[in-house]
Amino acid sequence: MNVEAKLIDIDDYIGKANDGSATPVTVAFGDGIGPEIMKASLKVLIAGGANIAIEPIEIGEQLYRSGNTAGIAPESWDSLRRTKVFYKAPITTPQGGGYKSLNVTVRKSLGLFANIRPCVSYDPFIATKHPIMDVVVVRENEEDLYAGIEHRQTDDVYQCLKLISRPGSEKIVRYAFEYARAHGRKKVTCFTKDNIMKLTDGLFHKVFDEVAAEYPDIENEHWIIDIGAAKLADTPEAFDVVVMPNLYGDVLSDVAAQIAGSVGLAPSANIGAQCAMFEAIHGSAPRRAGQDMANPSGLLLAGVMMMAHLGQRDVAERVHNAWLKTIEDGLHTYDIYKDGVSKEKLGTRDFADAVISRLGETPQRLAAAVYDQNSKPFAVPEATPRTPAKKELVGMDVFVHSTAPVEELAREMKTAESELVELAMITNRGVKIWPGGLPETFTTDHWRCRFLAREGKQFNKAMVLDILRQLTGAGVDFVKTEQLYTFDGEPGYSLGQGQ
Ligand code: NAD
16 A cells, blocks of 8 residues: 555545545645645545545635735635635735735634644654653634734824633633543643733633633643743643633744744644634745745644544544654654754655655654544533623723823813713823823823712713713814723723822
């Protein structure tokens, strides 16, 4: 079978109609090194016994340049909705404005809320400072600063909205624990910055603690992201499964992949309730395109994750072990080749053929991959329905564009006071400036002015409009408002620093 497998014409296979027995998979060949590494990866998977039918779609640079700002043709969504499985090579996003990130579009449109990135070191066969490393980064994929809601509000100040939801946090944290349980992992660590972002990251941490209590068989811990990231980069062997909000996960999964050996080796799975997408974490490496040099390993290992996801766990195990054996035999692409460690430098196609030749073999020194053939995929978690809290309006923050001294601004804002509401404070970039600020504090042209109900009075919606009407009359340039609520008596807003 091995010799024959090498002879597979992958172009023929890609064009082959499905006789009904194979699982359809939507495949995008991408840009730059994408087509080469995708063909190499598919060839190995098919030789390894993958029973898939390939539905090719076009994405990426050509579409972008033809005026499609999303980088994906409308009809491609039909294929994705039908197959529900997307095997995607990297694409080139043209420089300059107007082009939307295809990855973000696909993840959000298909509800792929969980991004799973195993980061493993292969010491001594691939150079790494961390010989013992086997960390799985579970990154929330849809929320946080990636909601993409940004505004310029004044000459000086731009804003990006960080959105963290309870259902979003619960789904990803629960996924991390379910993943840990299904893969025999011992510990789940949560990273947040909730000492600063007490409401948003605070919610993520709180949900983590609640969900962790339901998994007493799995150890849990929380680290503040800064020292946690330092620890991960220094002592990755202290971590097992790590779960975090979107931005931290984006950064740290690349760090984890790189310190394991190379970003070129790391796969990623994007999982949703209905659909899933599998890809390498690296980009399209345009400078290496068309030279038969690129390492297909990241994409191939993503394909291995896809096989496990499709229930073809025997294929996943066979291909994974053949790949490990190839690495162990010192057959390496240029990016991981090292004199004295590697035996032979191979191009993309020869590397794929080397893996195919080892199908059926297992590594001798690296730990062999074992995929429990009887295990069932765990259900993708859903958020627990909750009864809404008692929500009460207690005030309003008015954000103002102003270059006037703060005392003058306070005088203007006070024109909106009444026997019901008063101006409670003014902050600049979160720091209290009025009343009683420090002269040393640097200020910009973007001010937050907080109105609260006077002692014994109740704030209501009509006051919001009254305040804005008064401020309009006074010529105040307000750029946005935020209503202040309590939820079951708990303030749903932060205090000013120094308040
Ligand atoms: P890149 O990952 O393409 O390349 C970074 C470096 O790693 C380069 O030196 C490259 O030669 C090397 N490299 C990457 N993958 C390799 C592989 N498989 N084998 C050998 N060497 C490899 O990152 P970049 O240069 O910042 O981005 C290039 C393009 O890719 C950009 O247009 C970017 O937007 C895009 N990109 C796409 C994705 C994606 O589609 N998922 C992800 C990241 C970047």
